[in-house]
Amino acid sequence: MKIILHIWRQRNADDKGRMARYEVPNVNEHMSFLEMLDVLNEDLIAKDEEPVAFDHDCREGICGMCGSMVNGVAHGPKPGTTLCQLHMRFFKDGDELYLEPWRARAFPIVKDLVVDRSAFDRVMAAGGFISVATGSAPDGNAILVPKEDADRAMDAAACIGCGACVAMCPNASASLFLAAKISHLGLLPQGQPERHERAVAMVAQANQELFGACTNIGECEAVCPKEIKLEVIARMNHDFLLAKLAGRGAAEEG
């Protein structure tokens, strides 16, 4: 089948950028979306045109590196699926697809579809961890975790940090990302001592990174490839508000 692509091309951060139209004939339905882009790039190279830059690595839906907007939906039209695992059988001959990079002030564009998501790392560095030094842990079974809590923590921990939530959110808010980590750690007994400080510190950092605010719209939940639920954001709000009421975590904001 033939696919028509409109792809955002931007040489570097300073370039203004524009949409460019390409045709990819001979798309096989078993190809993954990124394999279709590989075919386009081989074609471009043959024509001495620079290939389209896009981030990708594992191509099995877990590293979180890939992703772009496909017709205005982060990671494309199939729910619960990263771009690398979206297969072309999901499209039909002659489809026109618009590919754009994640857009947010906190995610500056590097080139074409590649953006800089280091803001996520800084948010994690602010508090997305349990402070345990190597070697100081008690026996694994000394800490009992009810199965339901472990399962819910795992649901939240499934986040791959791809940034689709930010890209899709009309507010470019990173709340789902933050809240997934705050919930994962906050649901486990090991995460309790730092629970409130963690929420305050991560929220403050996200604010500094100029992400937008959550207004409970839910488009993040709809496009999250790991299907993380909006419920985690309530949990984050809960931890944050309680921390504030108790006057905890104040040091992080100073």
Place this chain on the structure above:
Amino acid sequence: MSTIAIHPIHRAVRFYEAPIGKKAVMAITGVMLVGYVFAHLLGNLQIYSSDAEQINRYAGFLHNPANAAALWAARSVLLLAVALHIIAATQLWLQNRAARPIGYVKKADLPASYAARTMIWSGPIVGAFVIFHVLHLTAGKVLELRELGPNMPDVRYNVITGFSNPWISGFYILAMILLCLHLYHGMWSMFQSLGISHPRYTPLVKKAAAVLAIAVAVGNCSIPIAVLTGLLTY
């Protein structure tokens, strides 16, 4: 990570600085405004009472100079809530616009989020309506209001003559539909903003929010419709 003693006002400011703090303020003020909307609806529905004087007695009770202090206290609290709600919403809106300075060439809007995405429009339109509504039925700046005596407005007459004007009724109905959307999102979202969510109960909260929001719209809209269709006459 340590706890440091800080001044309560300073703490409140910092609380408000965070977007989650602003959303909490919107949720709490929202609860107050929702309470007012329901109280107002109950007041309105008295127009259907078999006792035609019922609604006017109720208005007379509210306007009784003996109750003025309480009335103005309530009005002040509501005005403060409205002001905080609007200020917080505006600040969040500005922050969120700045968070994506360049938009998408093509952006799909997911249908499930319609009410949420339109809060920023349903809010101001409902706000504008409220001003018009106060000018119309409280201040008498749109049509002249009839009084049965000092501090005794003839609400029944004023409502029915007002709604006989299709423009006024139309604006009212439009505003009520937007209010319905606004309330639907607001009433479940306030739980989310305050950190209350549960996989079992949140879907129920959403359903309840929808039912109540529709009840408000249907209850209020029934009055102009009843007037226009001649079911309610003076």
Place this chain on the structure above:
Amino acid sequence: MELDSKCPTGPIETRWDRHQFSLKLVNPANKRKYTILVVGTGLAGGSAAASLAELGYNVKCFCFQDSPRRAHSIAAQGGINAAKNYHNDGDSVYRLFYDTVKGGDFRARESNVYRLAQVSLNIIDQCVAQGVPFAREYSGYLDNRSFGGAQVSRTFYARGQTGQQLLLGAYQALERQIGAGAVEMFPRTEMLDLIVIDGHARGIVTRDLMTGKIESHLGDAVVLGTGGYGNVYYLSTNAKGSNATAIWRAYKRGALFGNPCFTQIHPTCIPVSGDYQSKLTLMSESLRNDGRVWVPAKKDDTRPASQIPEAERDYYLERRYPSFGNLVPRDVASRNAKAVCDEGRGVGGTKLAVYLDLRDAIDRLGKHVIKERYGNLIDMYERIAGEDPYQEPMRIYPAIHYTMGGLWVDYNLMSTIPGLYVIGEANFSDHGANRLGASALMQGLADGYFVLPNTINDYVASTKLEKADANNAAVRDAEEQVLQTTSKLLHNKGTRSVDSFHRELGKLMWEYCGMSRTAEGLKLALSKIPGLREQYWREVKVLGSGEELNQSLEKAGRVADFFELAELICLDALERNESCGGHFREEYQTPEGEAARDDAHYSYAAAWEFRGVGNRPDLHKEPLTFEYVHPAQRSYK
């Protein structure tokens, strides 16, 4: 060159303890005066960087991805082994040690493997404390399952995302140190050369992938945790970016390369569907716990699976290996799949696949149990193959998955270049000729959390390290070489894309140095690769500039190294005239078609020394002796 493994002797149970005691320590106050460069942020690199920073060292950490959280350890699905014996089913440190030596077909050091089994206990504790959401039983205790060739339940898991959760644990520990200012992180930065000053590894040359800037970073020791080299084969289960450049450039600077031909083929991958295929997706072999592997009994049977009656199905693993059945080790399962396909009994359009069937398990346990256990794997299969495994059997085929070989290291994980440490999949140390399932995560974390942070002190404490000088000739030389290579690739004005060459190399390697190898095939490959490599340097086309993000340029450098490495892999495979583990030479098999080892001649680790591109490298041999687990023919019958 005399290879000194520095393995302790005496009772194996106390070797690591005694060795640790013999190592010199660095005064805590002095640690911050030392800078350690850690390349790679997977389970090994990430955990090492975090742990070294916790100890007080100054750490600079590098990864080519946009965030340390993307390292390919994240893709490991099944689990991590630890000899906790929580299930009272007869497991012990000794049994894990025994299984690993045996599973590795007696080509790993006993001392290393025993230490790995010991440390496995601490890993689980550490990860639980970090908040890794391991699967739990209703009682709240940790759950285990049996996995890939083990007869005890010693595998800890977090759904089908164990690697992800362990990596995020290490990543969070690393981010904590970054936040504390103890680690300086360089994402999107690729190591392109090793700087060796006066015989000691003192730094690396890197390219900033965003700006193209070539830069040197100097320190007191260099740690490579840069993963394996499976992408030599183009199609593998590795991430697209996984590459051998860091270890290969270290090899060219004098580090010996151990057992390059020991590559692991994973039996349960989704088969190739066409020429455009860019990678192969693995499905956790935990599926073999409940799935049954079969092919039609007749050749060229084109009926759909559902129409093939029970009597005409050949459950060949259960038939040939009654006691292990579908749970035979990876190499055995893979070779058998190839054998039945070679007989013309393969299934699917390409006839290069076998069935993995969950039907009986669904009948026995119910769909909900299967969904609970493998739901995400089944969803993934459905997304990729477009078929529903609850209705019809999955099609699987082996694919290159892991490389047991890597840079040679001693018991301290130090390579033959003093001050250059190699950890995780990048080294050759613990798995011998074949790695058991759920042991890669164990080794990566053992090296990074518990072994390296102990052994590196000894080097730092006992070596006089003058401050490295940025104007040293060695630094200049390394930078110059990197600049030259980059510029050569950019100005080549060739005609073919990097990928087209990489595919060609991969095909050649898979055909002649894949699941089974012959002297004849290897000689043919060795005659073809140099020509292809020269053609690459003549004809490769890299567009764009070196001063910005240029993904073609990144690939081009990596593929250039793969060409050289491919030759070494084939040479090593040709040199090893026996079959063992993942290295199967058709000439050396038992009458039943199993791998036939030659312990009299090949009970050694091969360590190759670079002698210039195109020249034959020198082979050094580290003899392997077995005091506890006596070599025997592996039998899974």
